[in-house]
Amino acid sequence: MAGEIPVLTEDLQTNTQTLQNMIGTNPDVVLRRLIIRDVAKEATMIYIEGLVDKREIHEQILMPLMKPGANNTEGNIENKQVKQWLITEAIPVSTVQPVQRVEECMQAIFAGNTVLLVQGIAEAFVIGTSNWETRPVEEPITEALIRGPREGFVESIRKNTAIIRRKIKDPNLVFLPYKVGRRSQKDLYVVYIKEIANQALVDEVKSRIERIDIDAVEESGYVEQLIEENYLSPFPQTQNTERPDRVVQALLEGRVAILLDGTPFVLLAPVTFPMLMSSPEDYYERWIPGSLIRLLRYIAVFLSLFLPALYISFISYNHGMIPTKLAISISASREGVPFPSIVEAFIMEVTVEILREAGIRLPKPVGQAIGIVGALVIGQAAVEAGIVSPITVIVVSLTAISSFSFPQYSAAIAIRIARFGMMIAASFLGLFGVILLSIFLIAHLVKLKSFGVSYLAPFAPIYLHDWKDGLIRLPFFTLRKRTRITKPKDSTRR
Incomplete structure (x- = not known):
């Protein structure tokens, strides 16, 4: 069928040529041919220079595979055992995942991973070697405070998830992974606390994320505009922030956060006008x-x-x-x-x-x-x-x-x-x-x-309980209940 993406076969030359044709002859794409000595098999390693840790590739992939006897194998391994041997013994890297589709290989390469093709195996091995330059954690420019944490999110989604994990040490904290964008896919996480967030709210956020159909999502502003209800309103219908403490407060109130790779701005849903008027410094x-x-x-x-x-x-x-x-x-x-x-x-x-x-x-x-x-x-x-x-x-x-x-x-x-x-x-x-x-x-x-x-809750409709944290903020001992606006499962703050 015309335009059909080919699948991986057991022939190394065919697989290598297929990936090379799809990725193009670009100067930053590296194809490294090698012989896996312990099993006497030809292999090809493909990665993009600048997105990978070359030292890790040299020490944790090339040396163990190319040096005879490095893995203490006793004679030749049968072909059907090579795949398991590569995953469990040969490659001392934390992430080694076999994939069967060419599309998965391409996504892995563009994400900074290394793809290993081996003669006689109709699968590729995606090895986690991504390591590109990122901005260090700094104080947010757009949301400066006099008193409060001096850290903000960065463009690396992994660093951002780690910041949230460090602040919320709860096993009920959930990160739902998504891929958004057709031509240039990016990682997106829907984040919530399972025992607090209302499931109907989580399902609605997931539904809107899944309906996103666009070539590429450059920034969380794209996501914000694609999931909002009223595109004619000048008022934002999600809250964007660079501050981890604001995100943590929102998650503990039963709201949902949306993290996108490549941007320090996290989206929070739902949002009301009083929420936009509050600052973490108020607390x-x-x-x-x-x-x-x-x-x-x-x-x-x-x-x-x-x-x-x-x-x-x-x-x-x-x-x-x-x-x-x-x-x-x-x-x-x-x-x-x-x-x-x-x-x-x-x-x-x-x-x-x-x-x-x-x-x-x-x-x-x-x-x-x-x-x-x-x-x-x-x-x-x-x-x-x-x-x-x-x-x-x-x-x-x-x-x-x-x-x-x-x-x-x-x-x-x-x-x-x-x-x-x-x-x-x-x-x-x-x-x-x-x-x-x-x-x-x-x-x-x-x-x-x-x-x-x-948008005007808790003033319209009226939630008298939430007025304790509306125009003014009463002492913490009076705020024993979470806001009723988001209808959290667990309404009591502990």
Whole structure:
């Protein structure tokens, strides 16, 4: 049949040629021919240079196989015993797995393993020799804390699973392996604690992962977009994090983690808006400071979302809601400004967003200078040129500073998008437009689901028990029960 992938045979030359044709004549692909002395058989070893530990190949594979008598065999071994002898005695490597399909050989080679083909055996031996350069464990850049662990996930999925294993010493911790991507497969693990996580939630996550059909998955953001329920919503429906402590907290609450090889960002499901507003640091500090910081975060969200829109409403439509002295002061500061308030606000907001984006993309020392100095210089120049009023600069600056208080960058982006919608609504209908759009936004969040969980839980629907860890965090002795949002099997914290 045309296009059918050939199978392995007992002929070494045929097997070698088949793999060579499929992998191509690339300079980093190594084909090493050898004679296994103790059984007098020809063999071929195939691996990709740069993905393997060459020292291990030399000391643990080539030397034992090529040196006569290295394995203390007594005479020639019969052909039917060669396979078992290679696995149990000849190759002193922890992982030696026989495979029968050519596709499995190709996947193993691209994963950094070594494939050994032997004359007379219609199977290949996949030997675990992968060892490529990885970034050391460092503090996460996107989720910095004052108090807490200084370690973050890296691009190696094996290191990430080891970090989680070290923090959760529970035999019920489960890692379900998957391969995602058709042309370039990557390892993906669905992680949960069997005695805590609701099985219906686990099955739903597994079902969505199994439906992924794409050439390659470059980053966990691909997975996030392919498993979300509402692709039209700007709000993230899974939580991404680089922090192992956040993942551990989520697993102990009955949530599910998704790890992908090649990225330090782990996905957590389900997620609610209050979860996005919490930080691991809320639990490392005592409950009173932790609660106040969390409340401050909610105030910052309100300012980031509504402050420019309220300014436009009061200036353009609802003048009577401004105190007289403040109204006179604002009117004096706006004297000579040629643009209406909506244009002023848009000019400054777009400028701040451009500076924010430029600061992220530029080298770190230059980016910080651009973000701080650029905003000061442009804001001052705009005021002196009479393009915007000083009060507009104050409003936009306070809004920008408030937006940096979000623990989750993806949630901050959603609020920034909604902020522009609020500004447009305020420019047309004033305070009534802001209220109307707020109602639509709340209705959208109430309707929005993350793996069957309401996005505004525990506030809508109401779970009074979970309010202990909602807007504020009560002392630990009051949090004896796990959150009811995820419907965990074991509801009691031990």
